[in-house]
Amino acid sequence: MDYTQLAPAYIRAIAPYQPGKPISELxxxxxxxxxxxxxxxxxxLGASPKALAAARAALDEIALYPDGNCFALKDALSKRYGVGxxxxxxxxxxxxMLELAARAFLTVGDKAVYSDHAFAVYPLATxxxxxxxxxxxxxxxxHDLKAMLKAAVEHQAKLVFVANxxxxxxxxxSAADLLEFMRAxxxxxxxxxxxxYNEYLPEQNRYDSVSWLRDFPNLIVSRTFSKAYGLASLxxxxxxxxxxxxxxxxxxxxxxxxxxxxxxxxxxxLQDMEFVRQTNxxxxxxxxxxxxxxxxxxxxxxxxxxxxxxxxxxDGMKAYRxxxxxxxxxxxxxxxxxxxxxxxxxGLESENEKFLTALxxxxxxQ
Numbered sequence: 423m424d425y426t427q428l429a430p431a432y433i434r435a436i437a438p439y440q441p442g443k444p445i446s447e448l449x450x451x452x453x454x455x456x457x458x459x460x461x462x463x464x465x466x467l468g469a470s471p472k473a474l475a476a477a478r479a480a481l482d483e484i485a486l487y488p489d490g491n492c493f494a495l496k497d498a499l500s501k502r503y504g505v506g507x508x509x510x511x512x513x514x515x516x517x518x519m520l521e522l523a524a525r526a527f528l529t530v531g532d533k534a535v536y537s538d539h540a541f542a543v544y545p546l547a548t549x550x551x552x553x554x555x556x557x558x559x560x561x562x563x564x565h566d567l568k569a570m571l572k573a574a575v576e577h578q579a580k581l582v583f584v585a586n587x588x589x590x591x592x593x594x595x596s597a598a599d600l601l602e603f604m605r606a607x608x609x610x611x612x613x614x615x616x617x618x619y620n621e622y623l624p625e626q627n628r629y630d631s632v633s634w635l636r637d638f639p640n641l642i643v644s645r646t647f648s649k650a651y652g653l654a655s656l657x658x659x660x661x662x663x664x665x666x667x668x669x670x671x672x673x674x675x676x677x678x679x680x681x682x683x684x685x686x687x688x689x690x691x692l693q694d695m696e697f698v699r700q701t702n703x704x705x706x707x708x709x710x711x712x713x714x715x716x717x718x719x720x721x722x723x724x725x726x727x728x729x730x731x732x733x734x735x736x737d738g739m740k741a742y743r744x745x746x747x748x749x750x751x752x753x754x755x756x757x758x759x760x761x762x763x764x765x766x767x768x769g770l771e772s773e774n775e776k777f778l779t780a781l782x783x784x785x786x787x788q
Contacts, residue, residue, distance in 0.1 A: 465652035470697035476690035488682035516646035516659030528553035564593030592726025597629035619728040621650035639664035656684035708768035715778040
């Protein structure tokens with residue numbers, strides 16, 4: 423009996439998401455230590471001390487189910503952003519937000535639009551519900567909003583995924599371009615604006631997408647505590663949306679999908695903006711360190727607005743494997759149709775230096 427045949431064809435066709443290689447796995451494989459992981463866009467500072475203290479305090483009640491409505495976290499988000507509880511969705515990382523949007527609004531025969539070289543979960547979430555994805559060619563590895571608008575209308579799409587900044591390329595869409603896109607898009611097409619890296623935007627590039635919800639009830643703003651707030655392991659994401667849209671997403675949300683430790687840590691993290699400021703400052707210095715190093719090595723890179731950068735190395739998988747042997751884990755992006763590129767996360771100064779030293783060694787071997 424081939425039990426795979428019991429699953430729908432669109433499930434059988436899914437190529438599972440491949441996470442970044444963990445340090446422990448590489449240690450087992452190669453028997454080396456002192457490994458630097460710059461593969462998953464994690465915060466090199468860790469988490470806010472306030473968030474860690476809140477998480478430890480919450481451990482005393484892990485025998486109890488968490489608040490399924492996440493009241494305290496919703497209240498903290500409401501005070502920060504001025505959004506009502508009925509316009510929020512909380513989830514197990516922002517990945518959950520993307521999947522909830524797909525599960526709530528897409529079904530077999532529906533269409534979703536996203537850009538080439540955009541986050542791999544967009545096609546996965548679309549395919550998992552039997553809908554079809556329309557991938558629009560990118561411009562300089564970034565979103566072509568005019569082409570995406572045309573594709574959404576022509577294909578009568580229900581959902582459009584837009585990442586800003588984009589992962590894995592780090593490209594950025596201005597507020598003016600996004601607003602032009604939203605104004606031109608029919609109101610019956612929903613837009614998921616994925617802002618997982620929003621907190622890393624330089625001050626001059628920041629914009630208030632949450633305020634746009636008043637004018638665009640078809641907008642879903644998705645964010646996460648995994649990146650700048652340093653809570654990747656606890657998996658806390660959230661979305662702001664029109665109350666009717668949020669209601670539909672909450673209907674397909676799993677009960678207790680944000681555990682009590684994660685909720686407590688997220689509430690505390692949201693109050694520690696000094697930690698976020700330190701994170702941004704470290705990222706700014708690290709980005710300069712790595713881009714200057716890449717330039718010195720004669721390597722092209724895509725200017726990035728996140729906490730990572732994609733650079734051109736030729737045979738990406740070959741360079742990736744050699745970096746592993748030298749104790750540096752980065753992210754291959756061949757699955758994003760970028761076989762000549764690798765993506766490296768910004769780390770501590772010493773971690774960045776180890777990466778650049780290993781990269782220089784590899785280039786000298788060619």
